[in-house]
Amino acid sequence: MEVKARAPGKIILAGEHAVVHGSTAVAAAIDLYTYVTLHFPLQSAKNNDKLTLQLKDISLEFSWSLDRLKEAIPHNSTTLCPSKPTSCSDQTLKSIAVLVEEQNIPEAKIWLSSGISTFLWLYTSILGFNPATVVINSELPYGSGLGSSAALSVALTAALLASSSSDKARSGGWLSLDETNLELLNKWAFEGEKIIHGKPSGIDNTVSSYGNMIKFCSGEITRLQSNMPLRMLITNTRVGRNTKALVSGVSERKRRHPEAMNSLFNAVDSISKELATIIQSKDETSVTEKEESIKELMEMNQGLLQSMGVSHSSIETVIQTTAKHKLTSKLTGAGGGGCVLTLLPTGTVVDKVVEELEASGFQCFTASIGGNGAQICY
Numbered sequence: 001m002e003v004k005a006r007a008p009g010k011i012i013l014a015g016e017h018a019v020v021h022g023s024t025a026v027a028a029a030i031d032l033y034t035y036v037t038l039h040f041p042l043q044s045a046k047n048n049d050k051l052t053l054q055l056k057d058i059s060l061e062f063s064w065s066l067d068r069l070k071e072a073i074p075h076n077s078t079t080l081c082p083s084k085p086t087s088c089s090d091q092t093l094k095s096i097a098v099l100v101e102e103q104n105i106p107e108a109k110i111w112l113s114s115g116i117s118t119f120l121w122l123y124t125s126i127l128g129f130n131p132a133t134v135v136i137n138s139e140l141p142y143g144s145g146l147g148s149s150a151a152l153s154v155a156l157t158a159a160l161l162a163s164s165s166s167d168k169a170r171s172g173g174w175l176s177l178d179e180t181n182l183e184l185l186n187k188w189a190f191e192g193e194k195i196i197h198g199k200p201s202g203i204d205n206t207v208s209s210y211g212n213m214i215k216f217c218s219g220e221i222t223r224l225q226s227n228m229p230l231r232m233l234i235t236n237t238r239v240g241r242n243t244k245a246l247v248s249g250v251s252e253r254k255r256r257h258p259e260a261m262n263s264l265f266n267a268v269d270s271i272s273k274e275l276a277t278i279i280q281s282k283d284e285t286s287v288t289e290k291e292e293s294i295k296e297l298m299e300m301n302q303g304l305l306q307s308m309g310v311s312h313s314s315i316e317t318v319i320q321t322t323a324k325h326k327l328t329s330k331l332t333g334a335g336g337g338g339c340v341l342t343l344l345p346t347g348t349v350v351d352k353v354v355e356e357l358e359a360s361g362f363q364c365f366t367a368s369i370g371g372n373g374a375q376i377c378y
C-alpha cells in the first residue's frame with residue numbers, strides 16, 4: 001500500500017518573532033511543497049522489520065530496525081492514539097536523539113538531525129512500530145525562512161493520519177482534508193514543529209495545513225480573503241540559519257529588556273492588523289494607495305525586526321539593492337539570513353533588480369501566494 005501527502009511552504013507578510021510573544025502575524029501559503037510518500041511492505045517482504053527514511057533531494061537514506069526503535073523509544077504497547085496529539089517529553093527526545101546519532105549523519109548535513117527526530121517522533125506516535133519506507137522530497141530550500149520545517153511536519157503527519165484512517169477512497173488525485181481532520185493534523189504538526197523550533201508560535205504549521213492566507217494570534221486563526229493582487233519577489237540570501245537559535249535569541253533580548261521588547265511586539269501587532277485590514281478591504285481605496293500603505297508597513301516591520309536582532313548583512317544588502325529600484329523589502333520567517341520578500345506593485349518589471357540581486361550571488365524567484373494547504377493522495 002502507498003499513501004502520499006504534500007504540504008506547502010509559506011511566507012510571513014508581517015509579524016514573525018513577535019507572534020511567538022503573542023502578537024498578531026499574517027502569513028500565506030506558497031506553491032512550493034514538501035512531499036511525503038509512505039510505502040508499506042507486504043508481510044512476506046524482506047524489509048518488513050525496518051523503518052527506512054529516504055531524503056530524495058539530498059540523496060540520503062536512514063534505517064532503523066523496529067526492535068531497536070522499540071527498545072529505545074519509551075512506549076505503551078497497548079495504546080496508540082492517533083486522535084490525541086501528545087507532546088514529546090524531554091526523556092523521549094533524548095532517546096530519539098541517540099537513534100539519530102547512530103545514523104552517523106555527514107557533518108555537513110548535521111542540521112538534518114532535528115528534522116529526523118521529528119520524523120521518528122511523529123511516525124512512532126501515530127503509526128507505532130510498523131515497517132515502512134518513507135520517501136520525502138521538497139521544493140523548499142531548507143532552513144531559509146519559507147517554512148521547510150512546518151511543511152515537513154504537516155506533510156508527514158497528513159500521510160501518517162491518512163494511512164491510519166479506515167476511510168480510504170482511492171482517487172488518484174490530490175484531496176483536501178475536512179475541518180476535523182485539518183484540526184487534528186495541525187495539532188500533531190505543531191508537536192513536530194516544537195522539536196525543530198523549540199518554542200514555535202504555531203503559525204507556520206497552521207498556514208501549511210490550512211493554506212490560503214491567515215491572520216494568527218496566540219493560536220487563534222482568522223482566514224483572510226485577499227481583495228487585491230499581491231505579488232512578491234522572494235530572494236534567498238543563501239545564508240544558512242536556524243530558526244530555533246534565532247527565536248531563542250529574541251527571547252534572551254526580551255529577558256534583558258522586557259519593556260522595550262514588549263513595545264516592539266506591540267508595534268508589530270498593530271502593523272499586522274493594519275496589513276490584514278488593507279488586504280481584505282473592499283472599499284474605494286485604489287490598489288496603488290493600498291500598495292503604498294503595504295510598502296510602508298513592510299518597511300516599519302523590517303525596522304522592528306532589525307531592533308529584535310534578527311536581520312543580517314545579507315538581508316540589508318537585498319533591502320538596499322531593491323531600494324535602488326524603488327522597491328521595499330523585509331525579511332520573512334526567522335531572518336538571520338534566509339529569504340527576503342520584495343513587494344512588486346502592479347506593473348513592476350523585475351528583470352533589472354533580479355539581475356542585480358543574482359549578480360550578488362542571491363537566488364530570486366516568484367511563487368504564487370495563498371494556494372493549497374495540506375493534501376493527500378491514495
Ligand SMILES: Nc1ncnc2c1ncn2[C@@H]1O[C@H](COP(=O)(O)OP(=O)(O)OP(=O)(O)O)[C@@H](O)[C@H]1O
Pocket residue numbers: 034055111112113114115116136137138141142143144145146147148149150152196197204241242243244332333334335
Ligand atoms: N524535507 C526535510 N527533511 C528533513 N528535515 C527537514 C526537511 N525540511 C526541513 N527539515 C528540518 O527543518 C530544519 C529547518 O527548519 P527551520 O525552522 O530552521 O527553517 P525553515 O522552517 O525553513 O524556516 P522558518 O522556520 O524561518 O520558516 C532543517 O534543518 C531540518 O532539520
Ligand SMILES: C[C@@](O)(CCO)CC(=O)[O-]
Pocket residue numbers: 012015016017018019020145147197199200201202203204243247332333334
Ligand atoms: C520566527 C517565527 O515567528 C516564524 C518562523 O517562520 C517562529 C514561529 O513563529 O514559530
Ligand SMILES: [Mg+2]
Pocket residue numbers: 147148149150196197204243
Ligand atoms: Mg521552521
